[in-house]
Amino acid sequence: MSTIHSFALMLLLGASAAVLELSGLTFQTMSHTIWVVVGVPGLLAVLGCLAGAVLFERLAGAGLVARLERLDPGRVPVWAIAVAATALAAIAVQLVHHDHAFSMDEWMTRFQGALFAEGRLTGTIPAEFLPERRALYHDFARIDGATGAVASGYLPGMAALHGLFALVGAGSYAASAMVGLSVILVAAVARQIWPGQAAPAVVAALLVATSQQVLAAGSTSYAMQAHLALNLLWLWLFLRDRPVCHGLAALVGIAAASMHQIHVHAFFALPFLLGLLRPFRPGLLLWYGVSNLLGHLLLLSWDPLGWAGAASAAPAPATGAVAATLARIAGWPGLEAWATVYGNLVRLLAWQSLALLPLLLAWAARGSRQRVLLMLAASVVTTFLPYPILMPDQGHGWGYRYLHGIIGNLALLGAAGWMAIAGRAELARLRAAVLLLLLLTPFVMLPLRGALMRDLVGRYAEAERLVARDAGIVVVDDVGIYYGADLVRNDPFLEERPLRMRLSLLDPAQIARLCRAHRLAYMAPSEAAPLGLAVPDPQALAGRWPGYRARIEALRACPGGAEAVQ
Structure with missing residues (x-):
């Protein structure tokens, strides 16, 4: 296994995804616009960097290889990586995103977060404008036509986190803080998998910290970065395998489910919970089953309009939305849906650290098959399962935001790939090429992605200023x-x-x-x-x-x- 395999695979995946996108076979929504404006130049840069790594592995002199080999990942403090990643994401809030909520998902987080920061559940539309209430807010808002109560239609977790940060004037940086937490937690989980070894923890931390998608999400108001951090916290607690930790893990799982959509964490955790069947641990299964049932029922009852004393909940379109969802579940996704999902998976790979793909291939070819690593891989698959049917098109989003919560899984599998090639003299050039790709990501890919995103988001930020x-x-x-x-x-x-x-x-x-x-x-x-x-x-x-x-x-x-x- 060498970098040529990574380049060939990325070339094949990228070219086929580009053909599908540009031929009009995918959903022609904002995701397509982002693909054309940000995705294609970024993909070409990814391919260029991988091609450079191939040439380096084949042609670099022994001295240069030896110098790169001396960059021992195990010597880098994880806390420094976490601080640097948090700072990069926080800087990008203004520098890249213009502190602008590009999507309405982000705007609804800020909308509801502002209400929470004031100690309120809902806003109020004055009676004068009730006839025009639907023209005033996006479809993601819930409005009571009788009282004028208005609130976000999403679950409240991310808005509550945003509101908490807003109390100290840092609401826009809530997701940035989750970047640093994710880096620390992925390293902590790596230490559980490889106790006593520093290198895999640092490699996993670097793969998260240099993930283009992580840093992009960390500069937005999306719930996705909170999903990643809470998934890793849940996994760390679960793997400690102590009664108090399992008790806390269930609470973290409920908090994760409250962030945005209720199913996201459940599909992430499913393989680990199924692992309790063998060996059979009925007590833990009962605990997680009952706590998740009660927690999810509580979340499903979330109704800010009703809790605020409104006479009725949001209007009838909710019934139509439920019917449409059931119809999608009953039907098999068409070509347009599969083409879009395929493109999204390519985005997921193209928006990670450049070093991730070679390390994943190294793990697949010669890495450990210990139980926890197989569960991590299975978690990637189960997390993906709902989307071809329920939400094949992500609309707005950098990379593939629906699978953002499993980037920690990918980083840990990448760390397993590093362990598979570490210490082997015949693979010194491959290790040096991987270290080169780790260095290229922040110095090449992050500035490029940032400039492209800044241009696209800036168009809508400027339009927003023109509207005002x-x-x-x-x-x-x-x-x-x-x-x-x-x-x-x-x-x-x-x-x-x-x-x-x-x-x-x-x-x-x-x-x-x-x-x-x-x-x-x-x-x-x-x-x-x-x-x-x-x-x-x-x-x-x-x-x-x-x-x-x-x-x-x-x-x-x-x-x-x-x-x-x-």
Whole structure:
């Protein structure tokens, strides 16, 4: 096994994924845009670095190989790696992401986190704007039409973490802190697997700390980095195999399930819990079964609208969402879903440390098959299982965010790969090439990814600043602007001005009523296009959406005319 195998595999996977993406066989959503703008240049850089490692392994002089071999990973303090990774993620919050919640998943975390920081469960829509309530917030928000109570539709864990950090003015850095915690915990788990050996713990820590996906997620408000940290904490407690640790592990599992979606941690933990069947440990099985059942029932009962005293929960569309989910479960994913999932798996590999793939192949070829490592591999598979059926398209996200929680598994398997090649004289060149790839990741891949992400996120951050103009209400053309609905972001009490509203969810009568009471502005496709946001052809748009022209005419008919209507 050598770096040529890693290069050949990445070339095959990347080329086939690119063909599927660019031929239109995948879902043409924001994930496709990210693939084109950030993914393709990044993939080419990954291939270039792997090709360089191949040449190094074949052609480097013995002296250079020996110098790299002297870089003993076991001498690097894990705490220093954790601090550096946390700092990089925190710097990227501003430098790369403009402190902007790129996706509505991130925005809803901040929205609900701000409520929690004030000691509230819900916001309130004033009675004046109740008729336009759905135009004011994204579909991810839950709204009570009778009382105007509004809250995030997600489970509360990540929002609570964000709110806790927001109390000291650091809400945007909650995920960054989870990066450092993940680095420390993956090293701690490695020490359990290889007691008394420093190198595998440091290698695992470096693979997490130089993961492009980890550092990208750590600079966002996604729950994914918290999932990774809590999964590793759960695993560390589980492997200690003491009564108090199993008690705490169950609580950590419930906390992990509360972060975003309830199933994420359950599929991660499944192989380890099934391992309690052989040897059969009925007491532990009962403990985890009962605690998870009660904890998950508690999470399923989470209803901020009801708990805040609202008369009713969110409206009927929830029933339709459940029916749609059941229909997806009953059906087999089509070609579009499988092509998208395949591309996502390639993203997962391309967004890790450059050293990970060679180390995974080394483990697969000659590594240990001890029980815990096989469980880690099985956990990767079980975590993946729901997504081809339930959510084949991730939409926004860096790398493959749905599998973010198993990056620790991959790092530990990579550490097993390092152990498989360590100390073998005939593999000195391979070890040196792996160390070179570890060095190339922060110095080549991270700056490149950061620049590409900064450009894409910056387009929407600039559009958000453009929406926040001097007006009472800004009507955003969410049909004529690609992902224009993401620009409609209002505070939980509608105290800040301007208010933003989605054009597609306002009828002409509502527009006329708002015009009489407020000064309206219009965020038009012609304003978004110079910022780099995609806009469809206006004629095709009008033909595809019959109500479009009527809404535009209603805006033109406003007293004085809505600003920027063309």
